[in-house]
Amino acid sequence: MSEEIIKLDKINVTFEQKNKRIDAVKEVTLHVNKGDIYGVVGYSGAGKSTLVRVINLLQLPTSGRVEIGGAVLYQKDEQTENIIDTKTLREKRRKIGMIFQHFNLLNEQTIIQNVAFALKHSGLKEKEIQEKAQNLLNLVGLDGRENSYPVQLSGGQQQRVAIARALANDPEILISDEATSALDPKNTIQILDLLKDLNAKLGLTVVLITHEMDAVKRIANKVAVMDSGEIVERGDLLQIFTNAKEKITREFIGGSAKAIATLQDYQLAKLQQDEQIFQLTYSDKNVSEPILIRLYKDFGVEANIIYSNIEVLRGTPVGTLFVIIKGSLENQKQALEYLKSQRIIITKISEQTLVEGGSAK
Numbered sequence: 001m002s003e004e005i006i007k008l009d010k011i012n013v014t015f016e017q018k019n020k021r022i023d024a025v026k027e028v029t030l031h032v033n034k035g036d037i038y039g040v041v042g043y044s045g046a047g048k049s050t051l052v053r054v055i056n057l058l059q060l061p062t063s064g065r066v067e068i069g070g071a072v073l074y075q076k077d078e079q080t081e082n083i084i085d086t087k088t089l090r091e092k093r094r095k096i097g098m099i100f101q102h103f104n105l106l107n108e109q110t111i112i113q114n115v116a117f118a119l120k121h122s123g124l125k126e127k128e129i130q131e132k133a134q135n136l137l138n139l140v141g142l143d144g145r146e147n148s149y150p151v152q153l154s155g156g157q158q159q160r161v162a163i164a165r166a167l168a169n170d171p172e173i174l175i176s177d178e179a180t181s182a183l184d185p186k187n188t189i190q191i192l193d194l195l196k197d198l199n200a201k202l203g204l205t206v207v208l209i210t211h212e213m214d215a216v217k218r219i220a221n222k223v224a225v226m227d228s229g230e231i232v233e234r235g236d237l238l239q240i241f242t243n244a245k246e247k248i249t250r251e252f253i254g255g256s257a258k259a260i261a262t263l264q265d266y267q268l269a270k271l272q273q274d275e276q277i278f279q280l281t282y283s284d285k286n287v288s289e290p291i292l293i294r295l296y297k298d299f300g301v302e303a304n305i306i307y308s309n310i311e312v313l314r315g316t317p318v319g320t321l322f323v324i325i326k327g328s329l330e331n332q333k334q335a336l337e338y339l340k341s342q343r344i345i346i347t348k349i350s351e352q353t354l355v356e357g358g359s360a361k
């Protein structure tokens with residue numbers, strides 16, 4: 001079984017202001033396996049930053065339990081509050097790197113000095129610090145730039161420095177809080193690919209906070225959707241993309257999920273008695289196979305495509321078709337069995353699904 005490196009249980013964070021109480025995080029349980037790239041998406045104000053700051057107790061929860069790498073950092077229920085001692089907390093925090101939208105580099109220092117700064121309390125000798133800082137810069141693709149100053153670098157390069165700095169104390173976890181939000185599309189892709197690379201090379205667990213589903217699609221294996229302080233949906237990337245239940249998830253995913261709204265407005269009313277709508281999702285080698293032609297030839301079932309889309313999830317093309325299948329019930333049943341045998345995920349688009357997802361814009 002995979003090891004759960006982050007275990008947040010029943011986390012609540014409430015901010016009390018003069019006349020106002022803000023429940024920023026409500027009863028959130030989030031478990032992240034070692035080696036996951038776990039995307040947390042949501043609109044601004046959903047509570048994403050507050051939730052991830054709980055992981056290293058930069059934000060103390062109002063109640064709940066925080067366990068990181070098997071150590072309980074914080075636990076509070078009605079009777080008791082237990083928090084790990086300051087010294088151990090400081091050590092634990094060093095094992096959790098963080099990067100942000102703003103790179104927060106020291107502008108008067110060269111980039112190698114910026115990285116070395118994070119090693120000040122590492123116990124290493126000055127020469128070892130310099131060597132390690134250089135290796136980290138090499139790791140993030142900045143060899144040869146060590147004596148540049150932050151202003152001499154592009155945004156993407158500055159974020160690489162911030163990543164090298166975040167990795168200085170060999171963290172097992174990296175929290176990325178909107179780290180690509182200020183970057184142009186090309187740099188965004190490069191930084192995301194670097195995070196994926198570090199995840200593969202170092203076994204680094206990444207928590208990726210973002211409002212951009214494209215970032216999640218590119219590198220995450222799991223995703224949670226936050227809305228008004230709660231996680232409203234979560235799962236494996238493919239599962240969420242093929243079978244999102246919540247309207248807000250569909251809004252984030254766009255593409256085929258949005259097509260459901262169009263179906264409600266347009267297609268469903270036109271269905272004949274011997275017709276049903278299905279969403280077919282297929283990946284890998286299936287993508288190019290002429291499956292629908294076989295449905296007609298082998299099973300006498302007509303399949304009329306009303307929407308098609310291809311997404312690339314973690315480098316794998318995933319196709320989605322919405323089809324109206326027409327034929328006798330028995331033939332339809334056989335055709336669906338055939339599709340299943342081809343490892344195609346079939347979701348019947350029922351009236352209920354359409355109503356639930358229908359108002360997505």
Ligand SMILES: Nc1ncnc2c1ncn2[C@@H]1O[C@H](COP(=O)(O)OP(=O)(O)OP(=O)(O)O)[C@@H](O)[C@H]1O
Binds near residue numbers: 023046051
């Ligand atoms: N220190 C604080 N004091 C009071 N309210 C806060 C504080 N920090 C966050 N909040 C409020 O908590 C809610 C959640 O904010 P949070 O920053 O976690 O959301 P977010 O999903 O990360 O959005 P963004 O991407 O805009 O940061 C918001 O209503 C915010 O105004």
